Amino acid sequence: MSDAFLKADIRPSEGTVNKKAQPGPWRDAARSFAKNKTAVVGLCLVLFFVLLALLAPLIAPFDYKTQVLTDRLKPPSGEHWFGTDDLGRDLFSRVIYGARISLWVGLLSVVGSIVVGTLLGIIAGFYGKWVDMIISRLFDILLAFPGILLAIAIVAILGPSLQNALYAIAIVNIPTYGRLVRSRVLSLRQEEFITAARALGANDGRILFKHILPNSLTPIIVQGTLGVATAIIEAAGLGFLGLGAQPPDPEWGKMLSDSRQFIQTAPWTVIFPGLCILLTSLGFNLMGDGLRDTFDPKMKGR
């Protein structure tokens, strides 16, 4: 290691203010993450699909809605890289725009579950007693349903649409984060630094949001990353059943169910959307595993 590198690491750069002067644990985590090969592969997959989604209008050679009925079910070629579907739409363009939908639903539903789950988990863990009992039983009840089935039930109430599928997936996954945060709060509450903060006159709100929440962040991040993979598959599953995105939205799951009858004559219409679901969720799974190894070295290699 060169001298310059060491010095650069020790001295705080001039621009940093006191609050940002402690990048220690996060920088260590980033380094350990970067050493984890599979985790980096996951990150690359995720970044690839994020870029695809962001740059869709620039990359996609055709409009995802335009139907060219003379070009129905054309196999992959120089013009149509992934071929065309039964309405003569360019599959490559549809798959790229599909990344937008899947990532949007995956990320947003997880953020929703985390916000609500964290809030409930904190309240249950911090206030205990009957509040905890009610919230914990609520989690038990929600977890008593197989996830996708509960999501189907919720969509059956709200009516099939992409937005309702997103709500359903978010609701279904709330208990996962709620339980996580609750157990974290329960163990943190006993810690001395919380007692110290209380002795200094900090009120409940300050203790919760300044002390307990930041210390619960890493397991939430890990679970959230893995959760995006699950959410993307669940959203595609609802789309496949016709309970999520509606035509002409190029949602990957919906594309699969629309094309399955042509699987023998035009297998590409089914292969590519499915492959995208697999690779995106693989990316988030690898990244989540890597983050877990980084933040919780005891779990390494499991």
Place this chain on the structure above:
Amino acid sequence: MTSYVFKRLLVLIPVLLGMTIIVFSIIHAIPGDPADTILGEKATEQSKQALRDQLGLDRPWLEQYFKYLGDLLTGDLGNSIRTRAPISEEIVPYLAATFELTAASMLFAVFFGVNAGIISAWKHNSWFDYICMLIALLGVSMPVFWLGLMEQWIFANELHWLPSSGRMNARDPMEAVTGFYVFDAIIQGQFGQLWTVMKHLVLPAIALGTIPMAVIARMTRSSMLEVMQLDYVRTARAKGLSQFAVVYRHALKNSFIPVLTVIGIQTGALLGGAVLTETIFAWPGVGRYIFEAISNRDYPVIQSGILIVAVIFVLINLLVDLLYVVFDPRIQYK
């Protein structure tokens, strides 16, 4: 043990009650008039009123709930709007089909998952280990409906090795005794039919079992790796036991608790995944029953179907909790 079972059952009561409230709410949470949603806007006011009377939608909410609960306790799951048949009778053959499929999937998942996990841990960092973990990794991220479609395409449509859908050849229907076609064929001594039934089971069972298999393999491997380092395993080796006996008899038993937990959780995922798998393979199970009910807006069927599956899931988890004691007598329940 007895008092533990009793307490465990007691905790179940609020959960089951909560589940009935959620399922009951399905029809009441529909925005607007449920009768409009079920029968469509064009239905006559007369038929809408008839439906409201049938479902008791005009009565107070609380009264409806208690009537619903009372009906459930007497085994009355309501009537299907579409076929008018009692759901508690109609659902039985669908349940049998789903049980057969999920049991086959779970057998597949546990057999291959546990063994792959054991051998991966045993031959740690070998090529077998790497390949198994790669497959497990892909399996965890696999959308079950896509795997099903790919299987159908390759093994049924292209290679013609296996039938692509259904439980049985339509020309050679099964005489249902128990509803489990595998047993029915054995009971009746129809071994030709048994072979056909088994062939129909292979593709959907593998599609549905792949995710649980992957999760089980990963869990078994990590749990075995931990146990294999313990002193008692070394002692067993030092005694001169064969490697096989050490791994399968001594190490496996103590690493099985976390695996068992995962198996319990995955069975729930399996029941959920059945909806998708059954749709793809035209498997006449509960998942398809519920899915068709959604298309037909047959809300009583949606409610009862979901409730039944959830209750089964809860019971499986109860069973798993009780099995812990069998595998690890040190666990003491207070």
